[in-house]
Amino acid sequence: xxxxxxxxxxxxxxxxxxxxxxxxxxxxxxxxxxxxxxxxxxxxxxxxxxxxxxxxxxxxxxxxxxxxxxxxxxxxxxxxxxxxxxxxxxxxxxxxxxxxxxxxxxxxxxxxxxxxxxxxxxxxxxxxxxxxxxxxxxxxxxxxxxxxxxxxxxxxxxxxxxxxxxxxxxxxxxxxxxxxxxxxxxxxxxxxxxxxxxxxxxxxxxxxxxxxxxxxxxxxxxxxxxxxxxxxxxxxxxxxxxxxxxxxxxxxxxxxxxxxxx
Numbered sequence: 107x108x109x110x111x112x113x114x115x116x117x118x119x120x121x122x123x124x125x126x127x128x129x130x131x132x133x134x135x136x137x138x139x140x141x142x143x144x145x146x147x148x149x150x151x152x153x154x155x156x157x158x159x160x161x162x163x164x165x166x167x168x169x170x171x172x173x174x175x176x177x178x179x180x181x182x183x184x185x186x187x188x189x190x191x192x193x194x195x196x197x198x199x200x201x202x203x204x205x206x207x208x209x210x211x212x213x214x215x216x217x218x219x220x221x222x223x224x225x226x227x228x229x230x231x232x233x234x235x236x237x238x239x240x241x242x243x244x245x246x247x248x249x250x251x252x253x254x255x256x257x258x259x260x261x262x263x264x265x266x267x268x269x270x271x272x273x274x275x276x277x278x279x280x281x282x283x284x285x286x287x288x289x290x291x292x293x294x295x296x297x298x299x300x301x302x303x304x305x306x307x308x309x310x311x312x313x314x315x316x317x318x319x320x321x322x323x324x325x326x327x328x329x330x331x332x333x334x335x336x337x338x339x340x341x342x343x344x345x346x347x348x349x350x351x352x353x354x355x356x357x358x359x360x361x362x363x364x365x366x367x368x
Contacts, residue, residue: 126163128227133266140225147266148232152202152319155267159194167223172196175212202320208232237265240315245328249303251335257299263289270318277311306334
């Protein structure tokens, strides 16, 4: 009689503990129960979504592991997990050629010391195009030799994942050095692109902004009209080929040296 009562009490306690809530803090702030679904948002091809869950539930259970239902993970997608003192982190990565679709992924949280206590919720992630927009302002500029022309890149990221970009140009590397930038999730970033005006004349060039995660790219034709200064005219003997008579090269080199000292 007492054994049966004890088993019944144990089962009731077990059932009660199985209704511990799961608190998602990223990419949405949501409380979910076992079996519930939640829309996590939109991502672009090749990105990695970070799902963060609090270890602490609303009961005595504390989650210390998170996994995915592999059969619901699309082909080519990857899952990794890690943890901090207070959270569990699931990283869901899509391939660069992921299908435009909405995927329903099952996440299971549990406690390693109590393997019977685990709960599952479902997160839907929509893979979409054109979540990243890029513009460059002030594409036609003037500058004096030796000055720095500043172009402004503006990037809007409507994805729930960060996106990495490579910015380069067809200018010589000593005029503009290629750089990589990261646009955080659901944010707008403004980045200054500095071009060194090192020789006078009209420069037609272009900026190319390419995704490091898929095949998205943008091109921006630009021009820079570089005005000479007296110092720059003499200094040009140091940074260019002599188009004057070779017999005058030593004189221009001397003048360039004086310009450098000035």
